[in-house]
Amino acid sequence: xxxxFDALTELSDDVLMRRQAQGDGEAARxxxxxxxxxxxxxxxxxxxxxxxxxxVTQEAMLRLWRAASDWQPGRAQASTWLYRVASNLCTDxxxxxxxxxxxxxxxxxxxxxxxxxxxxxxxxxxxxxxxxDGLPERQRVAVVLRHLEGLGNxxxxxxxxxxxxxxxxxxxxxxKALAAKxxxxxxxxxxxx
Amino acid sequence: xxxxxxxxxxxEQEALERAxxxxxxxxxxxxxxxxxxILRDAVxxxxxxxxxxxxxxxxxxxxxxxxxWPAGAALASAATLGIALGYGGAKPLAGIGDVLLDSGQxxxxxxxxxxxxxxxxxxxxxxxxx
Numbered sequence: 001x002x003x004x005f006d007a008l009t010e011l012s013d014d015v016l017m018r019r020q021a022q023g024d025g026e027a028a029r030x031x032x033x034x035x036x037x038x039x040x041x042x043x044x045x046x047x048x049x050x051x052x053x054x055x056v057t058q059e060a061m062l063r064l065w066r067a068a069s070d071w072q073p074g075r076a077q078a079s080t081w082l083y084r085v086a087s088n089l090c091t092d093x094x095x096x097x098x099x100x101x102x103x104x105x106x107x108x109x110x111x112x113x114x115x116x117x118x119x120x121x122x123x124x125x126x127x128x129x130x131x132x133d134g135l136p137e138r139q140r141v142a143v144v145l146r147h148l149e150g151l152g153n154x155x156x157x158x159x160x161x162x163x164x165x166x167x168x169x170x171x172x173x174x175x176k177a178l179a180a181k182x183x184x185x186x187x188x189x190x191x192x193x
Numbered sequence: 194x195x196x197x198x199x200x201x202x203x204x205e206q207e208a209l210e211r212a213x214x215x216x217x218x219x220x221x222x223x224x225x226x227x228x229x230x231i232l233r234d235a236v237x238x239x240x241x242x243x244x245x246x247x248x249x250x251x252x253x254x255x256x257x258x259x260x261x262w263p264a265g266a267a268l269a270s271a272a273t274l275g276i277a278l279g280y281g282g283a284k285p286l287a288g289i290g291d292v293l294l295d296s297g298q299x300x301x302x303x304x305x306x307x308x309x310x311x312x313x314x315x316x317x318x319x320x321x322x323x
Contacts, residue, residue: 020235028235029228036231037223044221054227061231065238124215131212147213148220172199179205182212191208 014073021068045144046090060086083159087141131181139174
């Protein structure tokens with residue numbers, strides 16, 4: 001039975017996955033709009049490159065579609081599953097990139113004072129991205145999921161297949177490293193006020 | 194212990210929170226092109242399971258090509274009727290044909306059939322009267 005898009009948005013991921021496996025295009029659309037933006041954001045923060053982040057997002061969603069026929073309700077959350085796949089795909093890309101493309105790492109912002117709040121916010125976001133790019137991969141995943149995606153530590157632990165204590169440690173080290181990287185530009189970026 | 198060593202000052206924490214907030218606001222939107230590509234993948238990922246998920250044996254393909262069960266049922270019915278006519282139903286038809294030929298009439302088939310049906314009745318009446 002074909003259901004309108006609005007009605008499908010009320011359904012759980014498990015139900016939508018079953019419908020997708022049966023070829024329900026509207027279920028796929030709901031799943032895409034529910035999860036793909038968050039996967040894209042994670043990939044963008046991990047990779048610092050929009051095109052690569054889109055490639056990762058498409059690949060992660062394709063793997064979700066392929067898993068639909070064997071999806072077991074209640075066993076895993078689609079969001080957790082997708083974050084795990086996406087972070088692994090990003091890690092693979094970063095490892096391939098390592099040592100080859102140092103020039104591709106975005107330069108920190110030059111510190112020129114911004115005239116209005118929007119430019120200031122853009123500068124702050126760019127500075128944070130540059131700082132994130134310098135973090136070890138697992139710290140980066142943990143920080144992005146916690147502070148940009150708003151996940152709790154237990155869910156991050158599920159995504160990263162590790163313990164909550166390990167996540168707390170990764171976050172603490174990640175925050176310290178970020179604070180140190182941002183420190184020289186903190187005044188100019190208006191981060192102290 | 195590790196977290197105490199890695200702790201940051203409240204001022205650093207506030208600065209980080211401002212940077213995180215700016216980054217959250219700058220999250221990239223999902224483009225229409227990317228959404229369309231993802232949905233194309235969804236269709237393709239679901240379709241093979243229905244179309245070529247399991248190889249179909251050659252005889253099943255032939256069977257389906259001939260019309261499947263409906264065609265098989267019709268063929269069996271026709272064959273049964275043919276056998277029944279061959280053994281049981283052919284005699285009355287032949288009798289009707291004989292009557293038509295013997296009558297020497299060139300009337301319609303309906304007339305011949307009517308004559309054939311009443312021919313036996315007429316003979317019985319003659320025998321009773323005789």
